[in-house]
Amino acid sequence: MPLYREQGVVLRTQKLGEADRIVTLLTSRRGVLRAVAKGVRRTSSKFGARLEPFMVADIQCYEGRTLDTITQAVTLGSYGPAITADYDRYRAGSVMVETAERLAEGGPSPELFALLIGALRTLAAGKIPPDLVRDGYLLRAMAAAGWTPGFEDCVRCGAPGPHAAVAVQLGGVVCANCRPAGSPRLDPTSIELLRALLQGDWESAVASGERERGQAAGIAAAYTQWHLERGLRSFSVPRS
Structure with missing residues (x-):
């Protein structure tokens, strides 16, 4: 059976039989990959810990009829322990990996792959509040997928900003003339924060208020969730 190597971020796992797991990864060249990791639930497993959620690994697989099988795994980014040890980081990371899996349904994207790894690295470092890392990732991931939000001029008519109303169904801020009924009005500083998150300006983002x-x-x-056309289960995880 053909062997191949891939780099992947572990998105989630599920038990299979007595000692195996099905591992779902976001990979650099194949998009979402589901593969069996045999024996990883045994204490004697050599690479079980390398295939936990939020880990980045270089894996070797052989192709199977239904599911491929992981035969080797080398850790490239050990972000799982730091993320799962903190509940708020875990909540944020769960939203990020679920979003990544949904976006990858359209096929492989090196940009989305690199973006997720960078966000998990930042989340694990613990220097930036988890909610900011999550929201920055969401906005930038949507932009990488082709849905860049606009937080400057009116996204409908192009009227110069600043504008306070945001219409997610239209793609960002809107002027008073274009504002759909029920569209929320945000504080000017909240719009500034959205711009900072989209641009990856962490210094400005961290200086924001609650x-x-x-x-x-x-x-x-x-x-x-508007552009994914369905809700994310991980948003329902309760706060600590």
Whole structure:
């Protein structure tokens, strides 16, 4: 059976039989890959810990009729322990990997693959609040998938900003004339935070207040789920 190597981020795992797992990974060249890791639930397993959620690994697989089988795994990014040890990081990371899996349904994307690894690395480092890392990832991932939100000029008519209303179904901020009924109005500083998150300006993002972060988080979640056309289960994980 043909052997191949891949680099992948472990998105989730599920038990299979007494000692095996099915591992779902986002890979650099194949998109989403589901493969069996045999014996990884045994204490004697040599690479079980390398195939836990949020880990980045170089894997060797052989092709099977239904599922491929992982035969080797070498750790490239050990982000899992730091993320799972902190509940808020775990909540944020869960949203990120679920979003990545949904976006990868359209096929492999090196940009989305690299973006997820960078976000998990930042999340594991613990220097930036987890909610900001999550929301920055969501906005930038949607942009990489072709749905770049606009937080400057009106996304409908192009009227110069600043504008306070956000219409996620239209793609960003809208002027008073274009604002659909029920569209939320945000504080100017919340719009600034959304721009900072989209641009990866962590210095400005970290300087924001709780009100701005709450408003920005609501827009990031709504915008992501609107374009994915279904909700994300991980958003329902309760806060600590």
